[in-house]
Amino acid sequence: MALLTHLLACVFGTGSWMAINGVWVELPLLVNKLPEGWYLPSYLTIIIQLANVGPLLITLMYRFKPGMLNEVVVIYAVVGTGCLACFLLAFLWHYTTPVAGAPHSTAFLILTFFLSLVDCTSSVTFLPFMSRLHPCYVTTFFIGEGLSGFIPALIALAQGSGLANCVNVMRTDNVTAGNTTASNVTDEGGHFQTETQYSPANFSTLVFFILLTVIMVSSLVAFFFLSRLPKVWELSKQNLFSSEVTLNSFCMTPEDGQGAGSTGYVDGKPASSVKGSEAEKKATYSLSEFIFIYFLVAWVNSLTNGVLPSVQSYSCLPYGNMAYHLSATLSAMANPLACTIALLLPSRSLILLGGLTTTGTAFGAFNMAMAVMSPCPLLQHSDWGDALIVISWVLFTGTLSYVKVMAGVILRSQSHSALVWYAAVEQLGSLIGAVVMFPLVNVYSLFKSADFCSLQCPA
Template identity: 65%
Template structure:
C-alpha cells in the first residue's frame, strides 16, 4: 500500500506543470508552423501570466469565503480542464484566424491559456492537498513535479522537433527534417499524462485507511488545517516576533509545526528582492527572447537549448532536496552567476540575426550551455529561498508566492511590447543569412 501511494503521489505531482512544460519543449517545431513564428514565446509568456487569475481567485475565495470552495473539487475541475484542453490542442493547435488583418494561432493561444490556468492553479491546490498526507509522500510529490519538466523534454528529444538543414535550391533555404512523430501525437501523450494525474488523484482520495492514519499522525486533535485556513489565521492575528518581520502562524492544539527561525528585516528584504528578480528573469524576460537567442545558431541549437534547460530545472530541484542550503552568500553568488548567463543570452538575442560565433560549433555549444546553466542555477536559488522562508512561517511562503508571481508578471509586461510592438529583436532565416565574417 505504501509503495502504491508513493507511485500515485509521484504521478499526481507530475501533472502539476507537465502541460506548460510540454509546450515549451515543443516550441522548436511550433515556431516553424504557427504565424507568430519567432514571436511565439513572448505570446506564450504573457498568456501564462494572464492565467494567474486562477490562483488569485482560489486564494481570495478561501480568504473571504472560507469553506465555500472544496479543495478536492477544485482539483478535480482543474485537472479535468487540463485533460480536455490537451486533447483539443492535439486537433486544433494549427488552426489560425485573422485578427487586425494578420493571421494568429487563436486556438493554440486560447487553449494555452486554459492549460496555464490549470498549472498555475495547481500551485495553490496540489500542495495543500499533499500536506494532509504523511510527510514521506510530500517528497515523492516533489519528485513527480520535477518529472513534469523532465519527461516532456525527453519525449521532445526523441521526437527531434524542429531539426533543420540548409538545402541549395535557387539559393540556400532552410528545410525542416520530418520529426520522428507528429505534434498531434506529442499532444496526445501530454493528454495521457494529464489523464494519469487525474486517475492518480482519484485513487489517492479512495484510500480511507491511509487517510485515517495520516490524519491521526499529522493532526492528533483531529483538527484539519489547510494552507488556506492558515492564510486566514495569519490575516486575522499576525504579529511581529523576534527579528523576523513575518507574521507568526497561529498555533492550534495538536499542530506539529517545526520551530520557527527569526531573520532580520534586512535579510528577509534581500531574499524577497532576489525572488522577484529571479522570477522576472526565468518566467518573464528570458523566455520571451529564447527564440531570438537560439535560432540564429540553427534549429538544432534551439531544440537542444529548450529541452536541456527544461531538464535542468527539475534536476536542480532534486539537488536542492538532497543538499538544501540556507547560506545567503551562496544564494547571492548563484544569483549573480545565473544573471550573468542570462545577460549573455539577452545580448545574443539583441544581436540577432548575426550574433557572436555564428556558423561555429563553439557558438552552438555556448548558447546551449548558457541556457542550461542559467536555468539550473536560478532554479536552485528559488528552492533555497523556499527552504529559508519555510523555517520562518507560513506567511513567509505566502509572500514568496506573491513576489514570484509579481516578478514574473513585471518581466512579461516589460518584454511583450519590446518583442511584439516595437520589434526590438530581429528574426531571419538561418540558411540565407548574410552576416559579416
C-alpha cells in the same frame, strides 16, 4: 506506504506545469508552422501571465474568505480542465483564422490560455494542499514539478522536433518574351539558392499532445488517491521516517500551528529530541530575511517565466534549429535535476541562495545579450557558439530552479500562509517579467529574426 505516498506526490506534481512545459519544448517545431513565427514565444509568455487571473482569485479567496475555498474541489476542476484542453490542442493546434487582416493561430492561443490558467492556478492550490502532509513530501512534489518539464523534453527529443538542414536549391529565372513567360532551368537561366529544409518529425504534434494528455490524466488519478490517504499517512502526527536519513535531513522544522503533538526534524533529528528553544530558533527568520526570500522568489520567476522565455527563439535560432532544440529540451531537464540536488544536498543558507541567484542571473544576461545581437550573435557558425548557448540556458535554468525549490522549502517550514504567499509572489514575478518583455518584442521590435541558412553576418 511512505514510498507509495512519495510516488503519488511526485506524479501529482507532474501535472502542475506539464501542459505549458510541453508547449515550450514543442516550440522549435511550432515556430516554423504557425503564422506568428519567431514572435510565438512572446505571445505564449504574455498569454501565460494573463492567466494569472486564476491564482489572483484563489489568493484573494485565501485572504478574505479562507473557509469558503475547498482546495480538493478546486484541484479537481483545475486538473480536469487541463486534461480536456490538452486533448483538444492535439487536434486543433494548427487551425488559423484571420485577425486584423492577418492569419493567427487562434485555436492554439485560446487553448494555451486555458492550459496556462490551469498551470498558474496550480501554484496556489497544489502547494497549499501539500502542506497537509509532512514537509518531506513537498520536496517530492517539487521533483514531480520538475519532471513536468523533463518528461515533455524527453518526448520532444524522441520526436526530433524542429530540426533542419541548409540545402542548395535550383531556382528558375522567368524570361518574358511577348505575352509568353518561359521558365529556364539551364545554367544560364537558373541559379542556386540556400534554403532551410525541416526534417520530418519522428511522430506528429498530435501524438505529442496526446501523450501529454495521458500524463495529465495520470496526475489527476494520483491526486484522487493522494486526497484519500488514511489519516495515519498524514505525517503531521507521527514520525514515519526515522530510518530515512536523507529525507530526515531535509525535514528540519516542526509544523507551525499543529500543536505539541506535531512532528518535525532539526538537523536530521526528531524535533521532540531537540530543546524547544533550539527548534524554534531554527525555524525563525527576521522580517528582512523574509523580504529577501520573497525578493528572490519574485526575481527568479520573473527571469525564468517571463523575461528570458520571451526571447529564447532570438537567443538560440541564430545558432541553428539544433541549438534551439537542445536549449529548449535540455534546459527543461535541468529543472528536475536541480530538484533532485535540492533533495540530496539541501541548503537553507540565504547567502548561498543569493550567490546562486547572482550566478543564474549572469547566465540569463548572456542569453539576453545573444538575443539582442540577433541575428548575428557571438561565435555564430561555430561549434563553440552552439555549445555555449546550450550550456548557458541549461545552467541558467538549473541554478535558479534550485533557488526556487529551497525558497519553497524554507517557507513551507514556516506556515501554510507563507507557502500561499510564495505561490502568489511567484506568479507576480512572472507577470512583471512578461509584461515588461511583450512590448519590447512585439511592439518596438527590438529583437531581429532571420533565416539561419540565409544569414549574411560579418565574419
